[in-house]
Amino acid sequence: MHGYKVVVVDTDIGLRNLDVVMGLENRIVYDIVDVVEGNCRLKQGLIRDKRFDGLYLLPAAQTKDKTAINPEQMMELISKLKEEFDYIIVDSPAGIEQGFKNSIAGADEAYIVTTPEISAVRDADRVIGLLEAHGINNPKLIINRIRYDMVKRGDMMNVEDIVDILAIDLLGIIPDDEAIVISTNKGEPVIAEEKPLSAKAYRNICNRILGKEVELLDLETNEGKLSRILKVLFNK
């Protein structure tokens, strides 16, 4: 979108999904394990996105598991990718086992994505600790699926609470949005759409990664206001 060359690496071997939500599943011939094991060239493993020029995906293997690659191989892979791409985004699997270790092996920076729930924030805290132990300092925080109405009622942790606990810089907040469910089911990234608030949130995060100053989103949407007016009107 900004003219950079970007590759997304899915390291969730055995439970791959990134290709599905990007709508590229039917293009997979080779995967990350094939590339690492030398069954194909790196170029053959990369899948060009159907919408954005300069965006590529290196899919995970589905028939293997996390032990199919090790951190050393991952580091080698990332350094090869660095020669060609401006940004390499490594999607880490859940958990703190081998898959996580693989994904952080070649990383220079880390972005922690968490939801506003106690358990998720605890896990995020643990992950930040592990990242620091691995020499990746100052990870940035992205809070996902926040629901403004629940925060307002005091039923959900708010952004300040989470930032307070984790004590790292906030990169962005993404509202819980139906548009995301719709777009991932269709295999089209929500960011490509103009309207949804979540798309705006993602664009803001991109801009901040590129070093621009962007204000945090005001989550009080028009729809939110409207529904509240309705609620007042109908006394409910």
Place this chain on the structure above:
Amino acid sequence: MREGLVSFKGINGGIYINVKNGEFNTILKELEEKLTKSIDFFREAKIIGIKGESISKEEKKELLNVIKYKYELNIIEDLEPSLKESVFDGIEEGMTKFISTTIRSGQVVEYDGNIVIIGDVNPGALIKARGNIVILGSLKGVAHAGVGGNTEAYIAAYDLRPTQIRIGSIISRKPDGNMDFIGIPEVARVCNKEIVIEPYLPRK
């Protein structure tokens, strides 16, 4: 139902030994057991070579040496290279594997012959056959027929909506977007170096 690591297969003019993924010592033990069991049979036969994806050259040599010197069997190694190249020619009539269960994401079914599946093949599953693939359910995963280069092979399914189909070395993917079940079985085969899908019509 567990199959052993070592199996013997007859092919034009001899027998070759098929070795699956496994620890070398276990393979060696199993091979010796099987050879001793029916040594008289093997004395008459010509052993062409050893085939296996995970086995290294040194290991292969060691196994061959055991066969050659310990059991004093005939080995014709010259034929070995042709083994890999050979295209499965049993699509009219040949070895077939029947499976009556759903194949799920991440599962791989591989066979040196035809495959018939009485069940569904879910997205993320992979079916690889050197011959034809016939599915009496829906095919939504990846199916590769004619592995080894047989472009005469075909893929037939009651509900054919695969993520990808490959026949021989030709690859075709499903169009982007959702597809609905058309209600009749379809057959995919190679026509002019392209995979074409045609509806199965009775009495054709």
